[in-house]
Amino acid sequence: MEPTAESKFSDVDEYGFKRGEKFDYKDYGKFMDSYLKTLTRRRIKWESIIRENPELILNTKLKRYIRKGIPGPYRTDVWMKISGAEAAQKKNPNLYRSLLNIDHFIKEISDSISIDLPRTFPDNIHFDSKKERLFNILCAYAHHNRDVGYCQGLNYIAGLLLIVTDDEEKSFWLLKHIVENIVPQYHSHNMASLLRDLAVFRELVIKRVPAVNRRVEDLGLPYAVIASKWFICIFAEVLPVETVLRIWDCVFAEGYKIVFRAALALFITHKNLILECEDIAALANLFRDTMIQGSIVTDCHSFIDSMFSIRLKRSELESLRKVAVLNEHMSNK
Amino acid sequence: MATTPRSGGSGSGAAQRPNGTSQNKSCQFKLVLLGESAVGKSSLVLRFVKGQFHEYQESTIGAAFLTQTICIEDTVVKFEIWDTAGQERYHSLAPMYYRGAQAAIVVYDIQNQDSFQRAKTWVKELHKQASPNIVIALAGNKADLSNIRVVEFDEAKQYAEENGLLFMETSAKTGMNVNDIFLAIAKKLPKNDNNQGSVIKPNGNEPTQTTNNCCK
Numbered sequence: 001m002e003p004t005a006e007s008k009f010s011d012v013d014e015y016g017f018k019r020g021e022k023f024d025y026k027d028y029g030k031f032m033d034s035y036l037k038t039l040t041r042r043r044i045k046w047e048s049i050i051r052e053n054p055e056l057i058l059n060t061k062l063k064r065y066i067r068k069g070i071p072g073p074y075r076t077d078v079w080m081k082i083s084g085a086e087a088a089q090k091k092n093p094n095l096y097r098s099l100l101n102i103d104h105f106i107k108e109i110s111d112s113i114s115i116d117l118p119r120t121f122p123d124n125i126h127f128d129s130k131k132e133r134l135f136n137i138l139c140a141y142a143h144h145n146r147d148v149g150y151c152q153g154l155n156y157i158a159g160l161l162l163i164v165t166d167d168e169e170k171s172f173w174l175l176k177h178i179v180e181n182i183v184p185q186y187h188s189h190n191m192a193s194l195l196r197d198l199a200v201f202r203e204l205v206i207k208r209v210p211a212v213n214r215r216v217e218d219l220g221l222p223y224a225v226i227a228s229k230w231f232i233c234i235f236a237e238v239l240p241v242e243t244v245l246r247i248w249d250c251v252f253a254e255g256y257k258i259v260f261r262a263a264l265a266l267f268i269t270h271k272n273l274i275l276e277c278e279d280i281a282a283l284a285n286l287f288r289d290t291m292i293q294g295s296i297v298t299d300c301h302s303f304i305d306s307m308f309s310i311r312l313k314r315s316e317l318e319s320l321r322k323v324a325v326l327n328e329h330m331s332n333k
Numbered sequence: 334m335a336t337t338p339r340s341g342g343s344g345s346g347a348a349q350r351p352n353g354t355s356q357n358k359s360c361q362f363k364l365v366l367l368g369e370s371a372v373g374k375s376s377l378v379l380r381f382v383k384g385q386f387h388e389y390q391e392s393t394i395g396a397a398f399l400t401q402t403i404c405i406e407d408t409v410v411k412f413e414i415w416d417t418a419g420q421e422r423y424h425s426l427a428p429m430y431y432r433g434a435q436a437a438i439v440v441y442d443i444q445n446q447d448s449f450q451r452a453k454t455w456v457k458e459l460h461k462q463a464s465p466n467i468v469i470a471l472a473g474n475k476a477d478l479s480n481i482r483v484v485e486f487d488e489a490k491q492y493a494e495e496n497g498l499l500f501m502e503t504s505a506k507t508g509m510n511v512n513d514i515f516l517a518i519a520k521k522l523p524k525n526d527n528n529q530g531s532v533i534k535p536n537g538n539e540p541t542q543t544t545n546n547c548c549k
Contacts, residue, residue, distance in 0.1 A: 112420070115371045122389035152370065152420045153394045189422050221398060224426055225415075228395025237391065280413065284398040 015163050015241050016126035022293050031299045038301065043071040050074065056081040058253060066253045067308060069246050069301070076165040083252040084181075085173040096169045099140035109142045109150050110135075120155040121237075127159065133168045134159055141175055148179060151187035153232035160236045164245065174252075178234065182256050186232060194231055198223050199324040200317065201231075201260065205267055208310070212267055212274050219280045226287050230263050239292055243300040250304070257314055258307070265307040269296045359409040360524050364515075365431045367455045368440035369448035370419030373474040376505035377440065378416045381515055386506050393418045396430055403512075403519060410519040412436075431459060436468045436518045441489075443473045443482040443502060449489065456496055468521045470499035470514055477504040 009028060011019050042065075049065055056062060056078060070078045080086040089095075113135055120134065121127045137158045142150040157178060161171035179186075185193035202223045205213045216226070229237070234251060235244045250258040267274070270291055277283040297303050366374040375397065376390050382401045397416040402409060415430040417423065431437060437459055441452040452471060459469055471493045473484060479502070486502060493500030499517050503510040 112370065116392055119389040119391050122387070122391070151422060152392045152418065155392075156394075187422075191422055191425060195425065222429055224429055225396045225398050228426070232394050237394075280398065281400040284400075288397070 012125055013241060016124045017121070017241055018123045018125070020293055024293075024295070024298075027295050028298060031295070035299075035301060039069070039071065042069055043073075046071050046074055058082055063253060066249050067304065069304070070249045075245070075249070076167065076170060079165075079174060079248070079252045080170055083174065083177045085170070085177045088177070089169070089173045095144070096140060096172050099144050100136055102143055105139050105143065110139055112152075113138045113142070113150050113155070116152060116155045120159045121163075124163070127163070130159070130162050133171075134162055136168055137162065137172045137175060140172055141179070144176070145179065147189070148187045149189070151232070153229070154179070154187060156233045156236040160241070160244065177252075182251060183231065183234070183259065194228065195224075196321060196324045196328065197231060197260075198227060199327065200320040201227055201263055203320050203324070204260065204264055204312075208264060209268055209271055212271050215275050215277065216283065219277060219283050221280050221283050221287075225284070227263055230266075231259060234259060235262060239297050240300070243297050243303055246300045246304050247307075250307075257312065257317060260317060261307040261310055261312055264310050264312070265303065266291065266297070268310065269303070269306050357404070357407055357409045358524065359411065360522070361411045361413065362435045362519075362522055363413045363415065363433060364436040364438065364518065365415045365417065365434040366438050366440060367417055367427065367431065367459075368419055368472075369442070369445070369451040370421075372419065372440045372442040372445070372448050373503075373505045374419060374438075374440050375416050377438070377472065377474060377503060377511055377514075378414055380505045380508055380511045382414070384508075386508075388506075392420075395423070396426065401515075403516060405516065405519050408524050410522070410524075412515065412519075428462060431463045431467075434463060434467060435522055436470070437463065438470045438472050438514065438518070439498075440472045440474050441484065442475050443484045443489075444475055444478055446483050449473075449484045453492065456498065460496075466523075468499070468518055469497075470501070470518050472510075472514055473500075473502040474505060476502040476509055477507050 009019075009025055009032070011023075013019060046065065049062065050056070053059070053062060062082075066078070066082070080089075117131045117135055120131070134155065138150055138154060141154070141158075142148070148154075154175065158171055158175050161174050162168065165171050165174070183193070183197075185191070186197070187194075202213065205216075205223075216223070235247055238244070239247070247258060247262050250261075270286065273286055273290070274283065277286055291297065366378060368374050370392065373390075375393050376386060378397075378399055379385050379387065379390065382399050393416060395418055399414045399416065400411060401414065402411045404410070415434070417427055417430050437455075439452045439455045439459070441448040456469060456471070459467060471489065473486070473489050489502075490500050492498075499514070499521065501510045501514045501517070503514055505511060
């Protein structure tokens with residue numbers, strides 16, 4: 001659907017991403033009418049909380065505010081503070097510059113990053129001018145953390161960080177925080193924790209929506225096909241950008257549990273659509289196309305609500321992780 | 334951010350379409366694409382399935398699944414296509430996709446010698462680990478850039494012959510040989526009930542007889 005003359009929305013969103021051909025402007029208009037009011041209200045509330053709690057010490061109130069969305073203008077600062085990235089940067093203020101001053105980047109790393117630059121957000125109208133900075137961030141990080149080096153997918157995380165912060169060095173520190181503290185060992189050479197958490201995610205689906213798991217397994221679409229990119233990219237380049245940023249707000253405040261919440265919410269909110277799929281192609285198409293353009297995820301406000309209506313405890317995740325590691329160990333024997 | 338829809342239905346770019354008559358036999362095959370990063374695996378699939386080409390195709394993270402149906406003679410052949418990520422570290426996921434596959438396309442970039450070596454490694458791995466009857470095709474992609482090639486046609490052809498592979502140079506950009514390589518695979522695949530064998534579901538460990546069998 002093209003934006004019509006009376007449509008107040010351009011075919012490019014505020015972050016420079018082109019809206020899809022099937023983008024439903026009418027539906028989005030309805031959502032934005034109320035969401036814009038919410039955003040204005042939130043912004044006034046945030047002005048006061050920042051006066052009250054300038055160091056943004058994470059307490060119940062701040063956590064509640066963050067779950068309702070950090071207003072765009074505050075996002076970079078809040079992410080840097082609540083994640084601890086700012087504190088880490090202060091401890092090592094010269095790190096980023098010194099990484100950029102390395103005499104020779106390892107060719108294998110810089111080559112693979114260069115190949116991915118033009119294919120990172122090719123549809124974003126502002127991104128061309130950011131590619132050099134994206135190269136710097138990814139190359140610096142790959143040399144800083146040789147266990148990870150450059151993993152495809154980090155380009156989308158770093159790219160989106162750069163779009164939001166418009167600051168190379170802050171993007172580097174936030175990227176470092178995600179890769180090392182939020183989802184450690186997802187991006188390393190053997191991706192061990194990714195495989196473990198895919199198994200954990202499957203267990204959670206079995207527990208929460210067993211019928212959905214049966215359908216997915218009967219049709220034969222592996223969880224790795226459905227969810228690898230969700231976990232590797234923390235939904236960047238998977239869901240609509242506003243929804244991703246709302247998820248990231250919570251990820252920086254609350255950690256990896258949010259990634260599972262979001263993944264589970266996608267399964268739960270799409271339960272009926274998944275059960276209606278008659279074959280593997282329909283199921284794959286649901287996850288690849290239908291889901292990401294539907295109003296369930298475009299309406300980020302209610303999607304975030306649905307994430308937090310799921311009962312999920314860190315202790316449950318931790319024990320499922322232990323079981324997954326044991327199973328993996330057994331199957332390798 | 335996922336705002337470009339890869340247009341809805343499938344099949345607008347296929348070479349031949351099923352004619353819809355009911356006397357057709359039908360077969361379903363699992364096909365996996367393997368190869369170095371950025372050689373054009375996803376682009377070949379996109380060209381075959383949707384008839385499209387994106388100069389800057391986003392890199393595949395994990396894997397993607399698509400289907401396409403073609404018709405040869407009186408048989409409708411449905412390909413279940415598993416398109417994998419090329420970066421080396423995603424290798425640990427690959428067996429999940431080639432396990433139980435009846436066909437594989439191993440792709441390299443004719444401008445990139447390393448990618449040809451990597452293709453050979455994939456062929457070796459398939460010979461060792463995949464189903465013994467797997468039909469393997471070697472695709473030298475980006476053939477539209479043959480004036481700056483580094484992998485010679487004859488060298489690859491000879492390698493393919495020595496290893497019992499189908500071989501074509503392809504261009505996802507121009508469409509050259511894209512449908513043909515899938516057609517050639519379809520022709521080589523056994524199309525009777527007895528040859529499909531058992532399919533192992535990618536996410537389970539138990540082999541299951543396919544219920545959706547071939548050429549009934």
